[in-house]
Amino acid sequence: MKIGYPCINTTLGCRSSRTFRLKSYSEERLMETVENNLTCLGKILRFNVKHNMLFFRITSDLVSFASHPICKFGWQEYFREQFRAVGDFVKNHDVRISMHPSQFTVVNSLNNRVFQNSVRELVYHAQVLDLMELDTSAKIQIHVGGVYGDKEKSMRRFVERFEKLDEAVKRRLVVENDDRYFSLRDCLQISAESGIPVLFDVFHHEVNNFGETIWDSFMLLTKTWKGGDGLPMVDYSSQRKGEREGQHIETINLGNFKKFLEETKPFDFDLMLEIKDKEKSALKAIKVASQDGRLINVTK
DNA sequence: TCACGTCAAGCAGAT
DNA sequence: ATCTGCTTGACGTGA
Secondary structure (H helix, E strand, O other): OOEEEEOOOOOOOOOOOOOOOHHHOOHHHHHHHHHHHHHHHHHHHHHHHHOOOOEEEEOOOOOOOOOOOOOOOOHHHHOHHHHHHHHHHHHHOOOEEEEOOOOOOOOOOOOHHHHHHHHHHHHHHHHHHHHOOOOOOOEEEEOOOOOOOOHHHHHHHHHHHHHHOOHHHHOOEEEEOOOOOOOHHHHHHHHHHHOOOEEEEHHHHHHOOOOOOHHHHHHHHHOOOOHHHOOOEEEEOOEOOOOOOOOEOOOOOHHHHHHHHHHOOOOOOEEEEOOOOOHHHHHHHHHHHHHOOOOOOOOO
C-alpha cells in the first residue's frame, strides 16, 4: 500500500495549479505559468518522497487551457525535458501517480460538443502522463457522467464511447463510483462490459450503495485491475460533522481509519486521502498504516 | 494591499 | 429561471 493526497500541498509555499483568465491568454503567460507549475510539482514530489508519501494526484490545472482551442502553443515539445525529469524522479522513487479530470469531462454526454471537449481533455491528461514516460499504472479517473433520465442507456453509451477512445487514453482510464448516480455496482457492470478498472471511492460508497460490505466491495473491484494496471486505487474520506452531506472532513479521524485498515486487511491497494488538510492527514495515516505493517518497505 | 465579482467547460436537484 | 456543489479557490480589476 502507498498512501497519498490530491493536487495541493499546504506546507510548501507553492502551487502546481496556478492559472490565469482566458482573457489574459498569451503564449508568454502560458509558458511562465506552466514553468512555475512544473517546478512546484517537482518540489511537492520531493517533499512527498522525503515523507514516504508515494501516491500523488497531479492537478488537472498543470497546463492552463491545454485542451482549449485557444491554445496553439506546443507545450508538449517546449516542456518535454522538464516533464521527463519529473517523470524520472517519480520512477526512481517508485511513486504512483493519478489524475482526475474535472466535472466538465463527460464521456457519456448526450451533447456531442461536450463529448468532443471531453475527448480533448482526456487526451491532454494522457499526454501529461506520457510525457513523464510513466507506465500504465498511472491512471486517469473519471465518473460515468450524466443519467439523462435513462441510467441503463447512459451506462451503455459510456461503454460505447470508451471503446472508441484513443488507445493512449483507454489504457489509463479508470471509472470511479460517485455519491449520487452511478454506484460501485454500476461501475462493476461497466467494467464487465468494457474491461475498464474500477476505482473505489469509500466515502461515495457509504452514501450510494446496494448493501455491499467493504469486504464484498474489495473482493469484486480488485479483480477489475489487471496486470499492467498496478494495484487498485482507492479514494478515502469521511463525512464532515455538522456539514451538508458530502463535505469532506477537515482532518483524518484515525479511529475510523484504523477500522478501515482492519476491514481491508487481506487486500493490497493504493490509497488517496481526500481530506481538507491534505498532506497533514496523509502523514498521520502513514504513521498508523506503517505501525500496522500495511505500507510497502521503503529502501530508497 | 485588499475586497470582491467573476472565472472554459456539465450535470442534477433544490429553491 | 436561478443557484449550488462537485476533486478545489484564486485571478484580476478597481480603489
